[in-house]
Amino acid sequence: MAGEQLNQEAVLKTLGKVLDPELGKDLVTLGMIENVEVKDSVVSFTLNLTTPACPLKDEIRSSALAAVQALDGVKDVQIKMDAKVPVGQKKSEYKNIKNVIAIASGKGGVGKSTVAVNLAVTLAKKGAKVGLLDADIYGPNIPTMMGVDRLGGTTENKKILPGEGHGVKVISIGFMVRPDQALIWRGPMLHSAIKQFISDVDWGELDYLVVDLPPGTGDVQLSLSQTLELQGGLIVTLPQQVSLDDALRGINMFQELKVPIFGVVENMSYLETPNGERMDIFGSGGGEKLAQMTGVPYIGSIPIDPQVRIGGDGGMPVVLSHPDSPVSKAMVEIAEKIAGQVSIQALQG
Numbered sequence: 001m002a003g004e005q006l007n008q009e010a011v012l013k014t015l016g017k018v019l020d021p022e023l024g025k026d027l028v029t030l031g032m033i034e035n036v037e038v039k040d041s042v043v044s045f046t047l048n049l050t051t052p053a054c055p056l057k058d059e060i061r062s063s064a065l066a067a068v069q070a071l072d073g074v075k076d077v078q079i080k081m082d083a084k085v086p087v088g089q090k091k092s093e094y095k096n097i098k099n100v101i102a103i104a105s106g107k108g109g110v111g112k113s114t115v116a117v118n119l120a121v122t123l124a125k126k127g128a129k130v131g132l133l134d135a136d137i138y139g140p141n142i143p144t145m146m147g148v149d150r151l152g153g154t155t156e157n158k159k160i161l162p163g164e165g166h167g168v169k170v171i172s173i174g175f176m177v178r179p180d181q182a183l184i185w186r187g188p189m190l191h192s193a194i195k196q197f198i199s200d201v202d203w204g205e206l207d208y209l210v211v212d213l214p215p216g217t218g219d220v221q222l223s224l225s226q227t228l229e230l231q232g233g234l235i236v237t238l239p240q241q242v243s244l245d246d247a248l249r250g251i252n253m254f255q256e257l258k259v260p261i262f263g264v265v266e267n268m269s270y271l272e273t274p275n276g277e278r279m280d281i282f283g284s285g286g287g288e289k290l291a292q293m294t295g296v297p298y299i300g301s302i303p304i305d306p307q308v309r310i311g312g313d314g315g316m317p318v319v320l321s322h323p324d325s326p327v328s329k330a331m332v333e334i335a336e337k338i339a340g341q342v343s344i345q346a347l348q349g
Contacts, residue, residue, distance in 0.1 A: 006073040008036045011043055014067045021056055022340050023347060027064060030347070035080075043068050044078040050343035051207075052083040052127035055336035083127065085207040088231040088346030094198060097131070097206045099342045102224065102233040102259070106246025108139070108215040111267040112236045114312055115302070115331070116212035117145045119234075121317045122335035124167035128207040131162065131169040133197055135224060136214040137190055140174030147315020151175045159202040166320060169204070171197050191223040198227050208342070215246075225257045231345045232260040234299070234338060236267055239286035251294050262341045263297035264290050265334055271304040272326070299337055302330045 016028040027033050027047070034046040047064055049057060061079060068077045088099045103116040116132065124130040134142035143149060143163070148170050152161030162169035173193065203209070209228075214220050224230070233254040237247035247264070254261050266287025271279045281304065291298035305327040311318040319328045 006041065006043075006071055007038055010071060011036050011038060011045065011068060014071060015045075015064060018060075018063050018067050020050075020060060022054075023050070023344060025347075027060075031084075041073050041075040042078065043071075043074055043076070044080070046080045046082055049081070049083040050347070051085055051339040053123055053336050053339035054083070055333070055340060057081070085128065086343055086346035088342060089229045091229050094228060097198075097203060097209045097228070099207065099231045099346060100209045100211060100228045101262075101338060101342065102211045102213055102221075102230050102254075103236060104213045104221070104233050104250045104254070105215055105236045105243075106248065106250040107243060110236050110238050110243055110247075111302070111308075112215070113141050113145060113212050114308060115234070115236050115265060115267065115334070116210055117142065117312070118317045118319045118328075118331040119335045119338065120168045120208075120210040121146075121166045122319050122332050123208055123210075123339060125319070126335075128339075129205055130167070131171070131203050131206045131209040133209060133211045134170070134172030134174065135194060135197070135211050135220050137173050137193060137220065138214060140172045141312075142170060142172045142212055143174040144315060145312045145317065146170050149175075155202050160200055161202055165315070166317065169206070171201055190219045191226075194220060194223040195227050208339075221253060221257070225259060230257075230259045231342050232262040232338075234262045235264045235290075235296075237264060237287055237290060238268055238282045239266055239280065239284050240282045241286065243282075244286045244290050247290055248294065251290075251296060260345055261296045262338050263299035264288075264294075265299045266301040268304045269301035300330055300334050302334075303327050 012028055015033050016026050018027050032048045036045040065077055085098055089097050103112055105112040120130050120132040134140050146165040148163040148165040151163050154160055162171045235247050235250050237243045264287050268282055271281055288298050303326055307322045308318045308327055311321045319331050322328055
């Protein structure tokens with residue numbers, strides 16, 4: 001860049017050659033560069049990531065820094081890191097909800113709600129505005145797992161305010177019925193409940209709405225896809241064959257509904273004993289096998305850890321109670337991968 005005058009245009013030109021490694025486009029085209037200033041040979045600008053949970057944040061910053069430092073006459077570079085999550089959810093009446101992530105499984109008992117809770121809390125911890133919708137009408141466990149026992153009240157225009165825990169806005173039928181009350185509802189009532197959870201709730205501005213779906217492939221899944229535009233679904237399975245058979249139905253469901261699939265997560269993959277030995281209690285490799293068989297990505301595996309159960313029962317998700325544990329690190333990595341995929345889907349759409 002020798003001989004080129006150091007000004008705003010020169011800075012934008014050089015940053016226009018720096019690619020986001022995940023999105024495959026340059027930072028300027030993606031609208032990630034703002035507030036460029038050049039004063040006394042000091043260059044400053046804002047670098048807006050497409051998600052605060054970007055796993056490549058340091059790599060992108062380093063590339064932008066090196067590019068600008070290489071310009072003639074630059075004495076210092078000051079980069080302010082921020083994030084602007086792109087809008088993927090296009091249904092006009094719900095533009096306040098930018099992106100919807102559905103967590104599904106073909107059967108119960110695989111840790112789907114645990115993944116949904118820790119995903120939501122991780123995204124919120126990283127600075128995103130997050131909502132968590134408990135769509136499991138018959139088995140609403142989210143209030144317990146999030147340590148939230150009530151709604152936030154109502155607004156002046158009679159909209160419901162979500163409960164809130166760990167920086168996440170939460171809605172669940174569990175706030176509205178007795179803990180021992182059995183809901184015996186047909187399809188139309190389920191559809192009405194799901195629609196009300198979206199339209200009658202004051203969610204505010206959300207970067208991500210994480211939806212914990214009930215097991216199976218029934219009315220709730222269909223109602224949700226008719227109400228909101230889903231950016232993608234995540235399938236949670238165990239390594240064992242029976243769980244895989246059911247998870248395959250979940251994948252087929254998303255494909256029938258034309259919902260992109262972020263991938264497969266294998267939960268309870270193994271137990272690590274105190275002597276370092278790994279025990280494959282539920283078998284091994286099933287999640288990867290399912291991903292290969294269906295052509296969807298394999299997002300990762302989550303080990304067994306008693307702290308997951310303790311945190312879920314006590315309303316303190318494991319990513320907060322034991323952030324340095326292997327299970328928490330696996331959860332955070334999965335959240336970062338999904339956030340990246342959401343950005344890709346939104347920007348390509």
